[in-house]
Amino acid sequence: MTLLASGVKEVPVNRKEKAAETEAALKVAARRVFARKGYLNTKITDITAEAGRAAGSFYNHFAGKEELLEALLADMAASGDESARTEGHLSDFTDPAAVRWHVAQYWDFYKEHAPTMQALRQAAMVSETFARTVASFGATQAADLTGHLAHVTAAGMRLPARTELSIAMMYQLIDNFAQMWLLDPAPAGWQPPTDEEAVEALTRFVYRGFTGRDY
Amino acid sequence: MTLLASGVKEVPVNRKEKAAETEAALKVAARRVFARKGYLNTKITDITAEAGRAAGSFYNHFAGKEELLEALLADMAASGDESARTEGHLSDFTDPAAVRWHVAQYWDFYKEHAPTMQALRQAAMVSETFARTVASFGATQAADLTGHLAHVTAAGMRLPARTELSIAMMYQLIDNFAQMWLLDPAPAGWQPPTDEEAVEALTRFVYRGFTGRDY
């Protein structure tokens, strides 16, 4: 009865494939539901219903909602590592193009992984474990940037504050601005920025803030 | 038996006073518990225990946790109105002092009301109603600032983006930077800024970002 129409991968041929398919379906469903109702408001049965599976099926794959989120984070980290391998990593922040490159990088990453980022954010409000995940994510970002800011002071420009605080400000600005426009429903009556506009706005603000130069 | 020691207001003399006292005790307890475990992780019985009352007592005063938060917000708004009446409201953002005044205002407000702000933030993640409260709070702030930025463009300086986006960036920066240092436990090994340092850092970053001038 299982006619394998050429190229159609819908029907799994063996057990492992079937299980993998269900697990993938649960992840996809979870991201959709998280985006719609938020991680904290999502029930296990919301996810299984969205995936078209029975409630009990969930526990064949994940011990709970937290573990599912861990899996989504792992996927995200994997795809992040890939794009981090991109060359063309501009690092001299006295050049606006270097700032723009980093802003765009972050913006695109956030856009691609919006539901997972949102879920992580919400989970961190409630769970010490995920709060630490967020913290170490931020620390990684910060480490990368410290070197870039050395160029600024070397060029005789004054950062707005000591290095860590300057980085923290940049991070808060970009991260939350991205969250504002990529995740939450846009404030009523506000014209959301295009991607280019958002990246340009952030680049200007950050470049100016860091260097004290106009641009 | 109730010896009213002179000046001691501990023992209420009548029913209304007693009820008011319990209600106040619940609010104080709630702010303490919210600060410690976060709004979302707080159970009704955590609050009543902290206040030294029975669980049932809570419902003599509030219909639920949400209504308690509404009450805290009302208190906060009341105290906010007071300090808003302060004169010396500098409004020309081409002057760094005007930027600093606003930053300091917001910083001090946040510091004073940290547990309630934190609770509101968490509630907004989960409840449409509180999300709207946050949005309209932000809109109020934004309205005040629009005029201030007109001075900047009038003086021939270029904002980093259209007015709304510029304001949104400032807001995200200040609000989340405050949240980072006034609420969450400071990141391990980081030296938290003093109030003056934080205000100065934000002032520099925002002033530069808005005007493109050094400072």
Place this chain on the structure above:
DNA sequence: TGTACATCAGTGAACGCGCGTTCACTGATGTAC
């Protein structure tokens, strides 16, 4: 001022809802011979 009754804030054990989690069952896939 004194007495009898009404009202009300506060109490805490008990109730019950929502939802996460389990588990006996089904039917399909895999394996042994």
Place this chain on the structure above:
DNA sequence: TGTACATCAGTGAACGCGCGTTCACTGATGTAC
């Protein structure tokens, strides 16, 4: 290739925990006369 048994992904009704909420009760305060 065929048959008999084992394994396993998936099912969904049922179970039970946690916690919000209720409610009969207590003792103190307020009111009437």
